[in-house]
Amino acid sequence: DGGITQSPKYLFRKEGQNVTLSCEQNLNHDAMYWYRQDPGQGLRLIYYSQIVNDFQKGDIAEGYSVSREKKESFPLTVTSAQKNPTAFYLCASRLAGDGYTFGSGTRLTVV
């Protein structure tokens, strides 16, 4: 079955550490997105990519980085510059004109 796979499901980060969240899709979707979800706040866009080797900053890109070397993969790195990284991270993909398909999320906690 086609879908989006996010890993790991839970991730713990120490102060000053960079961590990378994986997102893989086999839906042949061109566009991919990273969102952050915090209690009491709507989904906020971190980065998005509409084609391979190209990506744009969303509304809260500071402290994050991404790459899009393959159509199927869009990893997100949470750097030490992100001062409040504890959140639920969601990856999504989309075929033009359709709704977004989301992964099951990664919960990141700073320890």
Place this chain on the structure above:
Amino acid sequence: EDQVTQSPEALRLQEGESSSLNCSYTVSGLRGLFWYRQDPGKGPEFLFTLYSAGEEKEKERLKATLTKKESFLHITAPKPEDSATYLCAVNAGNNRKLIWGLGTSLAVNP
């Protein structure tokens, strides 16, 4: 400023008690309104896309409608398994990102 507001924030129903969730929006150039269902600790699950006023879509006990200012998600004879947070999002002009509401948390008691 483009904005999406969902109400109520939380709703508790008895099994079989029909109701509606509201998503009002103020955007320029609506290019689509999306409804999603999200269970705790999981990613949102796509339900419907509506594009123009007057459009309606149905799926099992759910029916989504759209006017020029708002959308309703009608839940007919809900069951406990319909308990979830329902999210609304709007694609307005800019095709690259969605504007999300904060969601309605629905609890259906048996």
